Amino acid sequence: MEDLEKEIGRLKVRLQDKNVKAVIIPHISPDGDAAGSCSALSQVFEQVGIDWHILTCDYVPEYLKFLKNISSAISFQEKPELCKELISAADLIFMLDHNTVMREGKLEGIVANARAERVMIDHHPNPELQQFMISNAKVSSTCELLYTVITKIFGKEVITSDIANSLYCGINTDTGGLSHNSSRPEIYRIIADLLEFGLDKDLIHRQIYQVNNLSRLRLMGNTLLNKLQVDTRYPVAIMPITNEELEKYDYKDGDLEGLVNIPLSVHNVAVSIQITERKGRVKLSFRSKGKIPVNEWARIWFNGGGHFNAAGGQMERPLEEVIKKVLETMPLFFEQFSK
C-alpha cells in the first residue's frame, strides 16, 4: 500500500508537466473495466489540459461505445500509421487493466520499443515491471484503483458525472454486477462518492445488461442449447463455438460477453470454459467458483493467465485439437490444484 502511494506521488509529480503527451491503451478485446478506465482517464486529462489519445489494437465493442470518449479511440487495425506516430510522439503510455505489454496485441512491439515511459494502472496479479507501477491485485477493478489515482493526483473536484459513470461501469462489470470480488467495504464508499458526483447507476445497468443485439441472443441460445457439455468426471462445463456459428448468427464484437459465467449457475458445475474459434485462432475463457485457480490452468497449458476465478488463454490450433487438450489436461489440473 505504501509503495502504491509512493508511485501515485511520483506520477503526480510527472503530470505537473502539462505539456506531456499521453497515450492510453486498454487490453485486447476491451471489456467494461478496460474501456471504462480509458474513458475516465481521458476525461480527466481533457479537463486538466493534458494531450491524450486512446489507442486500441482491435475494436471497442458496440455496447461500450456509450462511454464518453470511447468512440474516438483509434484502432490499430484501421489506422496503423497514425497509431505508430502517436506512440512515438508520446511521453507517457498508460497501460490500463492489463499487467503486460503482451496483452496489447499488435501494438506490443511498437509500445515495447517506444521512448515513452510506461504507466501501468492495473489489478491483475504478477505484473510486468514498468517505469510507473500502480498495481494492486486486491481491488475489484482497474476503475476502482483509478478512482484513487485520479482523486489523489487531481482531487475529488475533477470527478464529473460522466467520469463517475465510466468508473462505475468498470467496477460493476468486473464484479459481475457486484456479485463477486466485491466484499470490501471500500468499494461501496467509492460507489457512494460516485453517486454524489452524479453517477447515473440505472443508466449504466441499462446500457450493460438490458441492451442486446438479436445476434447475441441467438448465439447465446444456440450455445446453451446445443453446445454446452458438462463433463462426467469433473465439475466442468465446456462450450465450444465455431467460426461457422459466429458467421451464421452474424456475430458482433461483445456478443459473447458474460456467456461463460452462465454455466456456473448449475449446482454441480464449478468451472466453465468457453472455447471460441475465430480467424484461425482459438480463444479460451475460464471461470470458476470457489477455490479452483483457473488462471493456473490457462497459464500452464493455454498461453494465458488472469485472475484466480477468471482467466483467459489462446492457441493457434484447430478447435478440435484445443477441445482435446482441455479434456486431456483436466485430470492433471484437478490433481494438482483443486483442494
Ligand SMILES: [Mn+2]
Ligand atoms: Mn479489470
